[in-house]
Each structure stands twice: as C-alpha cells, then as structure tokens.
Amino acid sequence: MSALADFQNSIYLQGLGDVRPSLPTDLTRLEGLAEGVLSAQAFGYVAGSAGSEATARANRDAFDRWRIVPRFLRDVAHRDLSVDVLGTAMPSPILLAPIGVQSIFHPDGELATARAAGAEGVTMVLSTASSHSIEEVAEANGDGAPRWYQLYWPKDRDLAVSFLERAKAAGYTALVVTLDTFTLAWRPRDLDQAYLPFLRGIGVANYFSDPVFQKAVGGPVTDANRDAALLHWVANFGNPSLTWDDLVFLRDHWDGPIALKGVQHPDDARRAVDAGMDGVIVSNHGGRQVDGAVASLDALPGVVDAVRDQATVLFDSGIRTGSDVAKALALGAKAVLLARPYAYGLALGGQAGVQHVLRCIQAELELTMALSGVTRPDELSPEILVRA
Numbered sequence: 385m386s387a388l389a390d391f392q393n394s395i396y397l398q399g400l401g402d403v404r405p406s407l408p409t410d411l412t413r414l415e416g417l418a419e420g421v422l423s424a425q426a427f428g429y430v431a432g433s434a435g436s437e438a439t440a441r442a443n444r445d446a447f448d449r450w451r452i453v454p455r456f457l458r459d460v461a462h463r464d465l466s467v468d469v470l471g472t473a474m475p476s477p478i479l480l481a482p483i484g485v486q487s488i489f490h491p492d493g494e495l496a497t498a499r500a501a502g503a504e505g506v507t508m509v510l511s512t513a514s515s516h517s518i519e520e521v522a523e524a525n526g527d528g529a530p531r532w533y534q535l536y537w538p539k540d541r542d543l544a545v546s547f548l549e550r551a552k553a554a555g556y557t558a559l560v561v562t563l564d565t566f567t568l569a570w571r572p573r574d575l576d577q578a579y580l581p582f583l584r585g586i587g588v589a590n591y592f593s594d595p596v597f598q599k600a601v602g603g604p605v606t607d608a609n610r611d612a613a614l615l616h617w618v619a620n621f622g623n624p625s626l627t628w629d630d631l632v633f634l635r636d637h638w639d640g641p642i643a644l645k646g647v648q649h650p651d652d653a654r655r656a657v658d659a660g661m662d663g664v665i666v667s668n669h670g671g672r673q674v675d676g677a678v679a680s681l682d683a684l685p686g687v688v689d690a691v692r693d694q695a696t697v698l699f700d701s702g703i704r705t706g707s708d709v710a711k712a713l714a715l716g717a718k719a720v721l722l723a724r725p726y727a728y729g730l731a732l733g734g735q736a737g738v739q740h741v742l743r744c745i746q747a748e749l750e751l752t753m754a755l756s757g758v759t760r761p762d763e764l765s766p767e768i769l770v771r772a
C-alpha cells in the first residue's frame with residue numbers, strides 16, 4: 385500500500401469519530417455542487433464548451449467505451465505510482481492542467497491551487513492567463529515544489545521572451561505551449577451572458593505586471609491607461625500567423641523541456657518531434673475550442689503510435705476519475721492533466737478543496753490499478769482494456 389490509498393483508510397477511521405468528508409469522493413458530483421456556489425457567469429465559463437458541446441460530451445463518451453478487465457493473483461501488495469515526466473519527479477502520473485482566471489472560482493485563485501499542489505507534491509502547470517502573477521504563484525507553491533509554465537504565445541515576441549524569462553527565474557522547469565487557443569472559439573454560454581473575464585481585468589495579471597507590456601502601454605497600468613491596456617491585451621493575446629518554423633524561436637529562448645498542448649493529429653505529433661519538442665499533450669481543450677472535434681481519448685492511440693519513444697505523450701480532456709487515468713495510461717499516455725474537477729474543488733473549498741480532489745483521484749487510481757492486477761503506471765497497457 386502507499387500513502388495515496390491510505391487516504392481511503394483515513395476517511396473510514398474519521399467516521400469512527402462521526403467525521404465525514406466535507407466534499408463528495410465521487411468527483412463527478414463536484415460540478416453540480418459548484419454550480420450552487422458560483423455566479424452564473426463563472427459557472428458558465430468553466431463548465432461550458434464550444435458550440436453545441438458535442439466534443440465535450442464525446443470526451444466523456446470515449447472513456448465509457450473502454451472497459452477495464454481486472455486480473456488477480458499477481459501480488460499487488462507493493463504499489464508505486466511515482467513517475468518521472470520531462471525531468472520532474474511526480475508522486476503519481478497526474479498534473480494540474482493550466483486553468484486561467486482562477487479568481488473567478490475563489491478569491492485566492494491560483495494561489496490556493498499552488499498551495500494545494502505544493503502540499504501534495506503534485507506538479508501545477510500555471511496558465512499565462514492566470515489571475516495572479518508568475519512570481520506570486522511560485523511563492524505560494526513553495527521552494528522546491530515542482531511547477532511548469534504554460535505559454536499563450538503573444539504576438540509581441542519581446543513579451544513572449546519576457547514571460548519565459550520570468551517563468552525560468554521563478555523556478556518553473558518545463559514549458560507547455562498551447563496551440564489550440566490562439567483565439568477563443570464560439571462559446572455560447574459565455575456569449576449568451578456577454579461574459580469574458582479578461583475584459584473585466586481578470587486573467588491579465590501576467591501582462592499587466594510585465595515590463596515589456598507596461599512599456600507598450602506607456603507605463604504601469606492605472607485607471608488612466610487601463611482601457612488601452614485591455615485593448616493591447618486583446619490585440620496581442622494570440623498569434624494566428626504562427627507556423628511550425630516559429631518553434632525554433634521557442635527552442636532558442638527556453639533551455640528546459642517543451643511540450644506542445646492541443647495535438648490531435650499523428651502528423652502534428654511527428655512535426656513536433658521533428659521540431660525538437662520533448663513532449664506533446666493530446667488535448668482538445670476540454671471541447672472548448674472545436675465543437676465536433678474528435679474525442680481526445682480517441683486521438684490518443686494514433687499520436688502515441690506516431691511519436692513512439694521520441695517524445696513524451698501526455699493527455700487531457702475528460703479525466704474525471706482514477707479509472708479514467710488508468711485508461712488514458714493504458715492507451716499510451718505517460719501522465720494526464722486533471723482540469724475541471726480541481727477548478728470545482730477550488731470553488732467549493734479553496735486550497736483544501738483542491739487537495740481533496742487530488743487525494744481522491746490519486747487514491748482511486750491506485751486502488752483501480754491494484755484491483756486490476758497492476759502495481760506501476762508503466763505496467764498499464766491496452767491489454768487491460770476491452771471495447772464496451
């Protein structure tokens with residue numbers, strides 16, 4: 385047994401003193417509860433996806449179509465979920481996905497998430513669109529806590545370099561570059577409420593605190609130049625003109641590992657390898673970008689096949705339970721990024737809510753593996769799965 389599954393025992397033992405978990409241990413129930421504590425706008429922003437939300441549903445359906453076939457009498461007494469991903473030692477193959485604008489879920493936003501991740505030893509991927517700055521989040525995360533930085537690659541190259549330098553200086557060791565959101569997709573829940581957090585000054589902390597950004601808007605952002613600063617953000621946030629050739633620029637300005645997030649096609653995965661990228665993250669942004677896009681889990685095997693051992697393949701979009709993690713790993717992912725469930729945990733319980741989510745999903749993963757005859761993540765293979 386490991387400390388991860390000990391969480392299960394600690395819950396039962398607390399029950400002897402009539403103490404019960406304050407949040408559900410079935411993480412699929414968090415969304416419904418979060419709806420009760422969030423504003424309609426904040427809930428619509430996190431729970432919503434692109435268009436008719438067909439891809440968001442497809443992400444979940446794809447997990448349902450794979451079933452685990454448990455095996456027994458394989459000595460699963462000693463379990464070890466730890467993995468090394470792009471040079472970062474992790475207690476389990478689960479990272480916290482980049483989620484921007486977290487102060488719409490809880491006043492402490494990314495600071496609470498960073499504290500939770502630091503306390504659990506789990507790697508947090510900080511979004512460029514965070515509501516607290518790169519440096520503030522690093523401080524909350526703690527010295528020596530593992531953290532990665534996610535880049536939204538702005539038009540202004542000097543600003544991109546400044547973000548990378550700040551992230552490096554603040555101890556973020558790997559870079560995640562998100563390809564699929566150089567512009568926001570058609571998101572009806574936000575459109576119907578005419579709601580975009582950035583225009584209300586949320587999710588722009590890294591921009592407003594940046595010397596390159598400040599220079600472009602005539603100095604530190606105050607009431608006097610705030611509207612101009614927001615317009616500069618709109619004009620600069622993403623760059624639809626980027627091509628594969630531009631990745632050379634990133635390689636030149638970041639000396640750690642780089643993973644491209646949003647890869648769905650095997651050929652794009654091969655191009656990432658050719659461009660010297662260290663990893664790809666198979667993701668459709670939780671169905672928030674291309675409605676009608678292939679379910680992320682269905683895209684995973686093709687990418688794994690294309691990349692083979694030449695790069696690390698990570699996965700997100702639709703992970704809700706420990707058994708989802710096991711399925712994604714069985715289909716070839718080295719680790720997964722957990723997203724919406726921890727945003728709901730944050731909304732419901734701040735730092736403690738995020739820690740609850742992390743403990744539940746890690747314990748559930750370990751128990752699912754052990755009860756399926758598997759003791760280590762690298763033992764998970766397609767052999768443990770059948771089509772439903």
Ligand SMILES: Cc1cc2nc3c(=O)[nH]c(=O)nc-3n(C[C@H](O)[C@H](O)[C@H](O)COP(=O)(O)O)c2cc1C
Nearest residue numbers: 430481482483484511562669670701702703723724
């Ligand atoms: C509210 C919200 C904000 C997000 N912000 C970012 C972001 O700033 N950068 C990024 O790369 N992905 C962002 N994502 C996408 C997640 O990293 C992840 O790919 C997606 O949520 C996975 O789908 P799932 O939550 O349904 O599992 C965001 C997702 C949500 C729900």
Ligand SMILES: CCCCC(=O)C(=O)O
Nearest residue numbers: 484513565568621669672
């Ligand atoms: C401008 C987009 C930043 C946040 C994001 O990635 C999302 O809402 O999906």
